[in-house]
Amino acid sequence: xxxxxxxxxxxTIKSPTTVGETVYNRERQKxxxxxxxxxxxxxxxxxxxxxxxxxxxxxxxxxxxxxPGTRLAExxxxxxxxxSRTIVRTGLQALAHSHLVTLRPNRGASVANPSPRxxxxxxxxxxxxxxxxxxxxxxxxxxxxxxxxxLHAREEHEAMRSNESGRALRLSGRFHVMIAQIANQxxxxxxxxxxxxxxxxxxxxxxxxxxxxxxxxxxNALIDAIERNDAVEAEELMRSHLVELHSALRFDIGDSSNxxxxxxxxx
Amino acid sequence: xxxxxxxxxxxTIKSPTTVGETVYNRERQKxxxxxxxxxxxxxxxxxxxxxxxxxxxxxxxxxxxxxPGTRLAExxxxxxxxxSRTIVRTGLQALAHSHLVTLRPNRGASVANPSPRxxxxxxxxxxxxxxxxxxxxxxxxxxxxxxxxxLHAREEHEAMRSNESGRALRLSGRFHVMIAQIANQxxxxxxxxxxxxxxxxxxxxxxxxxxxxxxxxxxNALIDAIERNDAVEAEELMRSHLVELHSALRFDIGDSSNxxxxxxxxx
DNA sequence: ATTATTGAAAACGTATACAATCTTGAACTC
DNA sequence: GAGTTCAAGATTGTATACGTTTTCAATAAT
Numbered sequence: 070x071x072x073x074x075x076x077x078x079x080x081t082i083k084s085p086t087t088v089g090e091t092v093y094n095r096e097r098q099k100x101x102x103x104x105x106x107x108x109x110x111x112x113x114x115x116x117x118x119x120x121x122x123x124x125x126x127x128x129x130x131x132x133x134x135x136x137p138g139t140r141l142a143e144x145x146x147x148x149x150x151x152x153s154r155t156i157v158r159t160g161l162q163a164l165a166h167s168h169l170v171t172l173r174p175n176r177g178a179s180v181a182n183p184s185p186r187x188x189x190x191x192x193x194x195x196x197x198x199x200x201x202x203x204x205x206x207x208x209x210x211x212x213x214x215x216x217x218x219x220l221h222a223r224e225e226h227e228a229m230r231s232n233e234s235g236r237a238l239r240l241s242g243r244f245h246v247m248i249a250q251i252a253n254q255x256x257x258x259x260x261x262x263x264x265x266x267x268x269x270x271x272x273x274x275x276x277x278x279x280x281x282x283x284x285x286x287x288x289n290a291l292i293d294a295i296e297r298n299d300a301v302e303a304e305e306l307m308r309s310h311l312v313e314l315h316s317a318l319r320f321d322i323g324d325s326s327n328x329x330x331x332x333x334x335x336x
Numbered sequence: 337x338x339x340x341x342x343x344x345x346x347x348t349i350k351s352p353t354t355v356g357e358t359v360y361n362r363e364r365q366k367x368x369x370x371x372x373x374x375x376x377x378x379x380x381x382x383x384x385x386x387x388x389x390x391x392x393x394x395x396x397x398x399x400x401x402x403x404p405g406t407r408l409a410e411x412x413x414x415x416x417x418x419x420s421r422t423i424v425r426t427g428l429q430a431l432a433h434s435h436l437v438t439l440r441p442n443r444g445a446s447v448a449n450p451s452p453r454x455x456x457x458x459x460x461x462x463x464x465x466x467x468x469x470x471x472x473x474x475x476x477x478x479x480x481x482x483x484x485x486x487l488h489a490r491e492e493h494e495a496m497r498s499n500e501s502g503r504a505l506r507l508s509g510r511f512h513v514m515i516a517q518i519a520n521q522x523x524x525x526x527x528x529x530x531x532x533x534x535x536x537x538x539x540x541x542x543x544x545x546x547x548x549x550x551x552x553x554x555x556n557a558l559i560d561a562i563e564r565n566d567a568v569e570a571e572e573l574m575r576s577h578l579v580e581l582h583s584a585l586r587f588d589i590g591d592s593s594n595x596x597x598x599x600x601x602x603x
Numbered sequence: 604a605t606t607a608t609t610g611a612a613a614a615c616g617t618a619t620a621c622a623a624t625c626t627t628g629a630a631c632t633c
Numbered sequence: 634g635a636g637t638t639c640a641a642g643a644t645t646g647t648a649t650a651c652g653t654t655t656t657c658a659a660t661a662a663t
Contacts, residue, residue, distance in 0.1 A: 162430070260461070
């Protein structure tokens, strides 16, 4: 009770709208990206998509409503999402595997707090994988893919304009994942998806600039290159985009988040 | 009862010796590889290492005692390892995240059955990541690292000589992981570790040659290059080694495993 | 002989109970 | 006043109970 108050967890139990949108997005991808083998499964995800804790907390982290280090007590989450602790634990364990959440034995879960080293490594890995992905995407992208990318870029833009910076950040990450998916290398796309997710936490901790404006230009330029099937240009644009992001991180600041956690989960 | 018989699961409940060795290996690494930040945690693993289901099933898969597609009934595992289904589920979910196990809603778990496409993608990803890792390892490796590698190669050799092909395969994979760890890029090392694990399943399904003899020469040559700090050579050796492995896979054969699952888990 | 039906047994999904561990804060000592 | 001790409360870890779904074999129908 005291704890719930401290966390600002005066929740009315509600069903999260998260699941709906995620499913929608998946559906949309399915149309634009050729799926060669139905048997190539990520069944874990199929299960996870309907775990409200997983989808809800993931989304809250990607939108930076849950800052790094935030304690995630099982009972609070169970109450909030109206499920038992069993489901909460499943979701938290999955998030821990994605490095979005840290699990400490007998101490419970908290939003991950990537170290400067981890931050650097994540971006180095992205700089290694994503340019190649962008090149491949430029070679493979069809009309539907380009259309989906443009639609998505518009959504990003609108989120920025209406000052929904959290939503903008999440969509920006999703843009990178979409490119990786167009490249039609699921294994690598999945790795990239994970690295991109972690980037939201890294940006929350080490980002220096206030604006994410650069994203807009970069992303549009990338779409143009992909539409032209200009593989070399797409690869180079992606590389420089990532280097730019990476260079906007500052690792010399200590994590000093003293905000109260009011309404971080709800909406 | 009927089912247990069919699976050859006439288990005497015993504590798996798996955990012990794994811990030992980790300890050994810790000595040979410089650890800069204790806070850079993979706490999920800390938890998982003492999950007998996770360690036992993982090891059985890596040693090809559990062939792809093998059904993993929760109750059987619970009985075998002497834990409740709660623990079994935690372990299986973790294995599913590593793509070693497939979870289908209401249908339970089975050893993953990577498609030809997934197999190809895994090796493509390895060819992308590991050569670079080997280069970095060659630059960074110290005396202790080289010594650990040679010790490990000897273990591999002995496993081969004594016809423990499963153990040899697992150790061979571990060798690649060790190099990735020496490269001191934990994020990428973890990705490689996962790809290497999946390779055991891929080899079980699509391997054509009977011998793994080539490994021995390749690995020794790699150690030599690393000892000389010859980055270029190490990178090239790793690249060609992986290409050779990849080229020894045949994707046109259907999976026809009709073996009974006797004693696949025990020992 | 092959396919459909069906119901019992087995297996999975989720909630909950209880034990083990950690946290907190008040009382106490120095 | 700063630090220590310890018990009550809170939180996590594991097992188990129970409802739901699936599987499978026996039976019936085509």
